Amino acid sequence: MKKQTAMDKNWFETAETLSAALPYLQRYDGAIVVIKLGGHAMGSDDAMDLFARDIVLMQQVGINPVIVHGGGPMINDMLARLGVDSHFVDGKRVTDAATVEVVEMVLSGVVNKRIVQAINRQGGRGVGLSGKDASLIRCEPSHPDLGFVGEPVEMRPEVLHTLFEAGMIPVIAPLGFGAEGETFNINGDTAAGAVAAALKADRLLLLTDVAGVKDQSGEVVTELTASAIRKLTQEGVIAGGMIPKTETALAALDGGVRAAVILDGRAPNACLLELFTPHGAGSMIRQDS
Ligand SMILES: Nc1ncnc2c1ncn2[C@@H]1O[C@H](COP(=O)(O)OP(=O)(O)O)[C@@H](O)[C@H]1O
Numbered sequence: 110m111k112k113q114t115a116m117d118k119n120w121f122e123t124a125e126t127l128s129a130a131l132p133y134l135q136r137y138d139g140a141i142v143v144i145k146l147g148g149h150a151m152g153s154d155d156a157m158d159l160f161a162r163d164i165v166l167m168q169q170v171g172i173n174p175v176i177v178h179g180g181g182p183m184i185n186d187m188l189a190r191l192g193v194d195s196h197f198v199d200g201k202r203v204t205d206a207a208t209v210e211v212v213e214m215v216l217s218g219v220v221n222k223r224i225v226q227a228i229n230r231q232g233g234r235g236v237g238l239s240g241k242d243a244s245l246i247r248c249e250p251s252h253p254d255l256g257f258v259g260e261p262v263e264m265r266p267e268v269l270h271t272l273f274e275a276g277m278i279p280v281i282a283p284l285g286f287g288a289e290g291e292t293f294n295i296n297g298d299t300a301a302g303a304v305a306a307a308l309k310a311d312r313l314l315l316l317t318d319v320a321g322v323k324d325q326s327g328e329v330v331t332e333l334t335a336s337a338i339r340k341l342t343q344e345g346v347i348a349g350g351m352i353p354k355t356e357t358a359l360a361a362l363d364g365g366v367r368a369a370v371i372l373d374g375r376a377p378n379a380c381l382l383e384l385f386t387p388h389g390a391g392s393m394i395r396q397d398s
């Protein structure tokens with residue numbers, strides 16, 4: 110069989126690849142796949158359309174896709190336009206009362222609706238919501254120094270099952286609510302992991318701007334166990350923004366997700382190649398057996 114590459118834009122339109130994909134289509138029938146789309150992985154409108162086409166195709170073949178998005182760069186732009194200073198501690202934005210208003214405006218507004226519209230343009234029915242809707246994500250403060258940064262503590266995923274049954278595709282902005290009615294800003298990876306665990310998802314796909322988790326020599330490792338991740342982190346090979354991503358993957362596995370995959374969201378058909386080909390895409394992380 111010809112090895113498919115991420116450059117094959119019309120991957121699912123050829124009979125050869127479709128027949129190779131058949132066993133995978135059957136395997137994933139009815140599966141729940143949570144996809145985290147980070148701000149850096151959101152490209153031009155054309156790239157967004159290709160991403161949305163993959164998501165709609167997944168749904169058409171029987172998968173229940175859920176998108177959890179980020180939008181850090183878009184929040185940065187808006188804060189800069191408003192003259193509000195912002196900084197990060199350990200990958201999380203220190204979020205005061207003024208900042209959380211802007212975060213909600215940007216994530217639940219422009220970013221969320223851009224994704225919803227892209228899905229709808231491809232013939233799907235995207236429904237935008239945040240962790241506030243239907244009490245999906247209740248949070249507690251993540252750390253006293255971070256202000257309104259939330260850690261998910263209670264999930265109510267029923268609304269997502271209702272949307273699946275209605276044939277709709279949930280698109281979730283990473284915001285939550287607190288016991289006192291506060292709005293919390295949640296790191297996008299953390300929110301995706303919490304949603305995936307609450308749904309006991311079959312796959313958590315973390316889309317980013319690198320091909321996967323790289324080892325000491327800079328090669329992408331296609332299969333990783335939880336203990337291999339811990340070793341690479343201790344050795345400093347996994348660093349920076351990859352640390353919260355791999356931590357999210359491990360927490361999701363502990364929460365009952367079958368496997369998490371870190372892959373390049375900018376590559377055409379990335380999600381389809383991961384799900385429907387023998388070689389997959391990116392780095393797949395599983396529990397130690
Ligand atoms: N071992 C590693 N393998 C791959 N990427 C790594 C590794 N260690 C650190 N990184 C960095 O992590 C980045 C991804 O994290 P981040 O920029 O936060 O992604 P996103 O904005 O998509 O959430 C990569 O672009 C890369 O620079």
Ligand SMILES: CC(=O)N[C@@H](CCC(=O)OP(=O)(O)O)C(=O)O
Binds near residue numbers: 212297298
């Ligand atoms: C607490 C925290 O840091 N929240 C993030 C939420 C958006 C996000 O995670 O966006 P990416 O996935 O594009 O990085 C923020 O304010 O930037």
